[in-house]
Amino acid sequence: MAEISSRREEASAAEETAGRDVKAAESCLSCRRQFLRRTGWFGVYAALAGMAACLLRFFFPRVLFEASPIFKAGLPENYGVGHVETKYKAEYGVWIVREADGIYALLAVCTHLGCTPVWFEGDDRFKCPCHGSTFTREGVNYEGPAPRPLERLKIDLAEDGQIRIDKRKRFRLEKGEWEDPAAVLRV
Amino acid sequence: MDDKKTSVSEKVQETQVFKSVFRHGFEDTVRNRVLKVMSNVFLHLHPARIALHGIKIRHTWCMGGITFFLFLILTLTGVLLMFYYHPDKANAYNDMKYLEHDVPFGIIMRNMHRWAAHLMVITVWLHMFRVVMTGSYRAPREFNWVVGVVLLTLTLLLSFTGYLLPDDQLGFWAVTVGTNMARATPVVGHEGPLGEELGMTAYNDVRFALLGGSEVGGNALLRAYVWHCIGIPVVFTLFLIVHFWRVRKDGGISGPL
Numbered sequence: 001m002a003e004i005s006s007r008r009e010e011a012s013a014a015e016e017t018a019g020r021d022v023k024a025a026e027s028c029l030s031c032r033r034q035f036l037r038r039t040g041w042f043g044v045y046a047a048l049a050g051m052a053a054c055l056l057r058f059f060f061p062r063v064l065f066e067a068s069p070i071f072k073a074g075l076p077e078n079y080g081v082g083h084v085e086t087k088y089k090a091e092y093g094v095w096i097v098r099e100a101d102g103i104y105a106l107l108a109v110c111t112h113l114g115c116t117p118v119w120f121e122g123d124d125r126f127k128c129p130c131h132g133s134t135f136t137r138e139g140v141n142y143e144g145p146a147p148r149p150l151e152r153l154k155i156d157l158a159e160d161g162q163i164r165i166d167k168r169k170r171f172r173l174e175k176g177e178w179e180d181p182a183a184v185l186r187v
Numbered sequence: 188m189d190d191k192k193t194s195v196s197e198k199v200q201e202t203q204v205f206k207s208v209f210r211h212g213f214e215d216t217v218r219n220r221v222l223k224v225m226s227n228v229f230l231h232l233h234p235a236r237i238a239l240h241g242i243k244i245r246h247t248w249c250m251g252g253i254t255f256f257l258f259l260i261l262t263l264t265g266v267l268l269m270f271y272y273h274p275d276k277a278n279a280y281n282d283m284k285y286l287e288h289d290v291p292f293g294i295i296m297r298n299m300h301r302w303a304a305h306l307m308v309i310t311v312w313l314h315m316f317r318v319v320m321t322g323s324y325r326a327p328r329e330f331n332w333v334v335g336v337v338l339l340t341l342t343l344l345l346s347f348t349g350y351l352l353p354d355d356q357l358g359f360w361a362v363t364v365g366t367n368m369a370r371a372t373p374v375v376g377h378e379g380p381l382g383e384e385l386g387m388t389a390y391n392d393v394r395f396a397l398l399g400g401s402e403v404g405g406n407a408l409l410r411a412y413v414w415h416c417i418g419i420p421v422v423f424t425l426f427l428i429v430h431f432w433r434v435r436k437d438g439g440i441s442g443p444l
Binding site for chain 1: 360363364366367368389391395396399400401402404405406
């Protein structure tokens with residue numbers, strides 16, 4: 001009788017401690033395990049995010065084997081007033097135009113969808129073969145689907161006196177940038 | 188001497204090698220037919236049975252099936268073309284000409300590939316129209332419709348990237364125009380709204396990533412080639428698997444309402 005009752009007491013005591021453990025567990029699912037789990041998953045997601053970032057960066061090469069965006073175009077004396085020079089179009093995609101008040105460089109990319117227009121000396125116009133956009137000698141669009149004028153490029157004199165053009169810097173008329181002194185070479 | 192009661196073929200069918208390969212014999216009962224379909228990895232991709240309305244051309248137009256068939260033709264002819272095509276500026280156009288003139292049956296492979304590509308774009312639109320006409324986008328098939336639209340987009344992208352590969356006038360200007368549209372995209376394009384404010388230039392925007400440079404050159408050709416042959420087909424296949432799976436799970440091709 002005594003053994004049975006003591007066993008009953010042990011069982012109920014064990015139940016109580018088990019009950020206390022369960023209550024403690026409900027407030028923090030074994031805090032250590034929760035911490036480890038969260039840290040582990042954080043590490044997994046961080047690693048995946050890092051890999052995704054690396055994958056995205058992979059598509060942007062650091063070194064390009066394209067023609068240099070800066071090139072020299074001879075001496076200003078070789079350009080007559082009112083002349084549109086087309087010999088740099090094939091390699092650099094640029095026309096060089098001399099007006100009475102200065103020399104400027106036009107980017108040979110149609111502002112509609114990027115085709116290469118053609119200079120027609122007889123019509124005094126740049127015309128794009130793709131969709132018929134037409135530009136004046138200044139580069140202003142006045143016909144066809146082109147929404148804005150051709151872009152002018154940074155132009156200055158190099159140390160040796162040659163005209164130097166930097167294609168990386170663009171100037172747009174609609175933003176008033178043709179007034180910028182870097183957009184035209186006064187000679 | 189052969190036993191006259193059992194022929195050679197019957198004896199072969201009794202061998203362990205044969206039984207290892209063909210597990211269910213040739214008994215022509217319904218049960219055995221289903222058993223053979225279910226236990227074959229290639230056949231089990233199809234349902235063991237289809238409903239009669241599944242072959243009702245007036246309802247289905249069979250356009251989905253034709254589109255898939257064209258995709259298989261494009262894959263096969265595409266792989267064959269890859270044996271003779273170098274994806275660089277010096278060779279691309281000449282390789283296309285070489286395939287047409289000097290490779291035995293090369294002109295058939297090239298033309299089949301081009302025709303199948305154009306036709307697949309047409310049939311995928313017709314398939315879409317059919318699904319609209321028969322209301323097969325309605326519950327519970329809404330998700331499969333979305334998957335289908337994604338497949339349509341991927342088909343057009345495959346068409347676009349493939350168009351550039353011959354490096355002819357059509358392809359070159361097509362990719363020039365397409366990527367110039369990309370540079371006008373908001374946020375990610377350097378000429379689009381919010382692009383410049385976010386620091387996008389011609390050397391780091393989405394157009395740069397698509398072309399692998401600032402101009403349509405050798406990098407652009409190679410990237411189009413990789414997207415066309417591997418990148419997009421892998422994604423396409425994944426969505427196609429889901430698309431077919433969904434049709435299966437919804438009880439086969441949708442019948443008349």
